[in-house]
Amino acid sequence: MAENLSQLPDLGFPVKWYVEGRVRFMAPAFPTTNVGEPQAPTKWPVFYNPYSALSRDLTVVLAKTFDRKAAAAEPLAGSGVRSIRLLLETETISKALMNDVNPNAVKLARMNARINGVEDRVELYQGDAAAFLVSHSVKGSRLHYVDVDPVGAPSKFVENSLRAVEDGGYLGVSATDLASLVGNHPEACFRKYGLHSAKTFFGKEAALRLLASFVVLRAAALNVAAQPILSVYRRHFVRVFFRISRGRSRVIKLLGSLGWIQACSSLHIFQHPLESHPATICPSCSGKASVVGPAWLGPLHETATVEKMFKHADEHPQAFKTLQKIADELPVVGFYPVDQLARAARTHPPSPSALIVKLRSAGFNASLTHVDPTGVKTDAPLNHVLKVLA
Ligand SMILES: C[S@@+](CC[C@H](N)C(=O)[O-])C[C@H]1O[C@@H](n2cnc3c(N)ncnc32)[C@H](O)[C@@H]1O
Numbered sequence: 001m002a003e004n005l006s007q008l009p010d011l012g013f014p015v016k017w018y019v020e021g022r023v024r025f026m027a028p029a030f031p032t033t034n035v036g037e038p039q040a041p042t043k044w045p046v047f048y049n050p051y052s053a054l055s056r057d058l059t060v061v062l063a064k065t066f067d068r069k070a071a072a073a074e075p076l077a078g079s080g081v082r083s084i085r086l087l088l089e090t091e092t093i094s095k096a097l098m099n100d101v102n103p104n105a106v107k108l109a110r111m112n113a114r115i116n117g118v119e120d121r122v123e124l125y126q127g128d129a130a131a132f133l134v135s136h137s138v139k140g141s142r143l144h145y146v147d148v149d150p151v152g153a154p155s156k157f158v159e160n161s162l163r164a165v166e167d168g169g170y171l172g173v174s175a176t177d178l179a180s181l182v183g184n185h186p187e188a189c190f191r192k193y194g195l196h197s198a199k200t201f202f203g204k205e206a207a208l209r210l211l212a213s214f215v216v217l218r219a220a221a222l223n224v225a226a227q228p229i230l231s232v233y234r235r236h237f238v239r240v241f242f243r244i245s246r247g248r249s250r251v252i253k254l255l256g257s258l259g260w261i262q263a264c265s266s267l268h269i270f271q272h273p274l275e276s277h278p279a280t281i282c283p284s285c286s287g288k289a290s291v292v293g294p295a296w297l298g299p300l301h302e303t304a305t306v307e308k309m310f311k312h313a314d315e316h317p318q319a320f321k322t323l324q325k326i327a328d329e330l331p332v333v334g335f336y337p338v339d340q341l342a343r344a345a346r347t348h349p350p351s352p353s354a355l356i357v358k359l360r361s362a363g364f365n366a367s368l369t370h371v372d373p374t375g376v377k378t379d380a381p382l383n384h385v386l387k388v389l390a
């Protein structure tokens with residue numbers, strides 16, 4: 001039940017009401033720059049980005065699939081909207097721990113918890129995320145779900161988050177430093193993630209495969225298996241959800257899905273195992289090849305999880321639509337943008353759906369990809385794709 005505004009404490013900065021999912025909450029009123037443009041949320045006294053609603057919708061839907069009541073933690077909580085949504089919109093999240101380094105965020109999250117009547121089910125902490133997570137890293141104090149949602153790279157929070165997830169629990173990790181991960185700033189990617197990014201024709205998917213690999217590798221060092229179960233690219237963010245378990249054999253099995261992706265501007269794409277670093281020359285056309293990795297080469301989504309999520313996505317049309325696209329995606333590495341295919345085949349770009357129909361009737365598997373409306377995923381070799389197009 002919403003409280004009367006006049007009873008709410010003065011936060012020292014202007015706020016307004018927002019609604020997301022079942023939560024009515026307060027966040028900064030869109031502050032404007034001195035030329036009257038809305039300021040980026042990073043400049044707000046407390047962070048809230050309405051454009052990340054899909055990330056929160058999917059988090060809620062995933063939590064609805066958990067098989068028991070459990071606690072969730074948000075080490076980078078901002079306004080608290082994600083945790084409060086988990087409490088109000090799921091039957092499974094019984095308690096939420098919220099932490100933020102920004103005292104204004106903690107004040108606002110407390111107020112939002114009170115406004116939504118969940119103050120008895122939250123714990124609030126102010127401080128560095130790493131310290132918060134480490135204080136929940138021993139068996140018994142770990143959480144079933146941890147959500148890492150930074151501005152920029154999640155790299156410095158991932159290891160401690162993995163320590164804080166219990167066996168059989170889940171981790172959600174976002175990144176917004178897309179320029180690093182899609183290959184526009186390979187040096188920044190190496191600095192932050194220790195991974196090689198490079199420009200490719202499927203950069204948005206490469207970003208997901210690098211983020212997944214980063215978490216799998218960090219987890220492996222802790223003897224933790226982080227199995228990617230859902231990967232999403234949307235506007236300004238990439239996000240991968242993982243199921244967490246402990247044990248060396250599981251870790252070794254997961255590492256078997258890491259490898260190198262080699263691709264050239266003529267749309268040739270190859271995968272190589274970890275132990276054989278590929279050359280920067282395309283084996284097919286001898287042109288310059290980009291090398292990306294170590295990258296996650298396994299499926300970006302677990303079919304059983306996506307199916308379970310569908311059953312819980314009725315209230316979330318955006319999440320439902322995204323899950324639908326994801327469920328249809330072929331689990332191959334990379335995709336072909338139709339304009340680049342058309343250039344290679346010296347023809348006009350086909351509609352992606354028309355190309356998919358043609359590929360299927362030629363006996364191949366093919367699908368769209370949620371990361372790019374102009375992309376086609378297929379197991380057909382490139383020369384067959386070009387033949388179908390001509
Ligand atoms: C993108 S916002 C989180 C948004 C929120 N999860 C949501 O869904 O609306 C990132 C938050 O991390 C906080 N932050 C940044 N560095 C931090 C650190 N080292 N420890 C704790 N919080 C931090 C910022 O104050 C900001 O509120």
Ligand SMILES: [Zn+2]
Nearest residue numbers: 264268282285
């Ligand atoms: Zn080539």
